[in-house]
Amino acid sequence: MDFEAEGLLEGIDDERSRADRIALLERLLAAGVTPEELRRAAAEDRLALLEVERMLGTEQFTPREVAAVAGVPLELVLKLRQALGLPRPDPDDRVLTASDVEAAERLKGFHEAGLPEEGILEVARVLGEGLARVAATLRPLVRDTFLEPGIGERELSERYATASAELGPQLGVVMQHILNMHLRDQLRTDVVGRAELARGGVLGAVRMSIAFADLVGFTKLGERVPAEELGAVARRLTELAGDVAGSHSPVRLVKTIGDAAMLVSPDPDALLESSLELVAAAEAEGEEFPRLRAGVATGQALGRAGDWYGSPVNLASRITGVARPGTVVAAGATREATAGDGGRWQWSQLPNRRLRGVDHTVPLYRVRPAAPS
Template sequence: MTVPERRTSREELERQILGATPDMTAAEVAEGAGVSTDAIRRLWRALGFAEVDQDVIFTPHDVAAVGDVFSTVDSGAIGFDTAVALIRALGQTMSKLADWEVATLLDRVEELAKAADGSRMDSAAEVLSKVNPAFEQLLVYAWRRHLAAAVGRMEALGEAEEDLHATHVSVGFADIVSFTALSNTLDQDGIGNLVEVFEARCYDVVSNLGGRVIKSIGDAVLFVSDRAQTAIEIGEGIIRVIGRDPRLPDVRVGIASGSVVTRMGDVFGPPVNMAARLTAVARRNRIIIDQATADLLPSIFITRRLPARPVRGFGIVEPLAVSRR
């Protein structure tokens, strides 16, 4: 008699990922960490998870993490509200990263499951056991690198700005032309592949030219640059690697300059809104800018004023097309 091969359960996979078996409630974590249950719930919500009551979902690692947070607060380095804000940023970032990791590894999991005639859980456990240890180290490395770069930007900003939360930048939006209509002609894999290629190429161009991608929104990417010329060069690069590729759809780019406020890794202010509005009126594979950006460009660029048009939130605006001499 053949004994059926044992399959990995969801609970076992969860234990592998968490490194422990969930056996504690929020109240027990609070008792172990010496804090209130309300504080635990607030931290849990900040991480991006649903409210819990008597659910047995926590482990001793949760007690240690809460203890680390309150040790930092008790040291006087930061207040509890600041800690919650940092945890909220961490939760949002990790949620997206986790979804991204799972989606990226899904094809490999399916491949292994078919090859071994096994279950997805078995294959997922195998892949994660080999990928996650190195990926955790890479995660800390990438955070340190980006933190050093962010501190450098803040230090440079402090020399010229009174408010360290506000800075003068050029903001760019790049989006895929007629994405909704295009997506209706593609299957799910086709849409996913298109968005992945679009984002990857935009990220490569922006990073290589010294800009920063703030966020991607499916068919659009928001980036910033300290120099208007660099923002134009980024727009040209995106058009070159996407819009000029006959295998990919056309793109359009809108760029505006001015003071923005930085919060939670995002940027806010009139230039962000203006760049988005300009993108909506740009022609295929063209860059449209505002007057503030044009005023910052060197003489190697020429601008051409386009017909005035109403722009939501700004009234009548005269956008400008830009090109090289």
């Protein structure tokens, strides 16, 4: 193959880089990459990534073919890909891999085992969202580890391929382990009582306490500091929230959204303690770290796809918005839920507020640990 005539050496002037590009092209050709794939990858400036892309799966099947081989409806194959957060292809686009065939066959097995289609797709949506974040975090980590001044395309391609071959299987084992740990932890608090057994299913809403904690002035901070520093602040909030939730069972960190963290627990006292510790941990970070404020509400909430919905979720978010920096403010229902705790908390009543999106006046209290007797 005449690489020069094919335009695969265009823009590469020095001899060392040309020799490196030629060595990479010859390596890829020997691995079965077609001239058309080489031209497309060169035009998109991703020749160094082509080998690892092929290791992750060669696009050789259409959705229609995958559906036929796996014995599942074509529409279900397309819905699964959409649920995973990937583009919906045309039924005859040759964009799927052998792994897609295996996934469709497993999908059929789940369906035959009695799992409903909507439930399977809901799990797929959560997996897609979570694993997209894992991929987005892992990709720059690998890239920044291997990229160094003066490295050639061929060596970079080899490093990526080696990392994929060695780390990929290990990552799968680690992810399975993490999934098992979370399932075990959640099953310990997922008690199915007599009412659920009689009904033949788990009742929807349950009484939960919800807390939101957000960084005061985070948006304005973004106007003054580089994006890297702002990202470091958000990452530190995730670390602090995770540490606090991990030390107070049965408190769980549901999610972080930029400048805010959401915690939930069926135990309002444990959640109040976690919220106070989180606010204090932010204070301990020093003057350069934004202060936190937290709002807590208690009521009937519905857990779905790893998130929580219902009036206490909305209320906790609104309370956070009116709390002063460095404080934890709780709704009256949360105070009532902890009334039998023997004076563990000191409550300071605040003026009742009309909160946006809430159709009634909400009694609010600032909460602190009770002074030692």
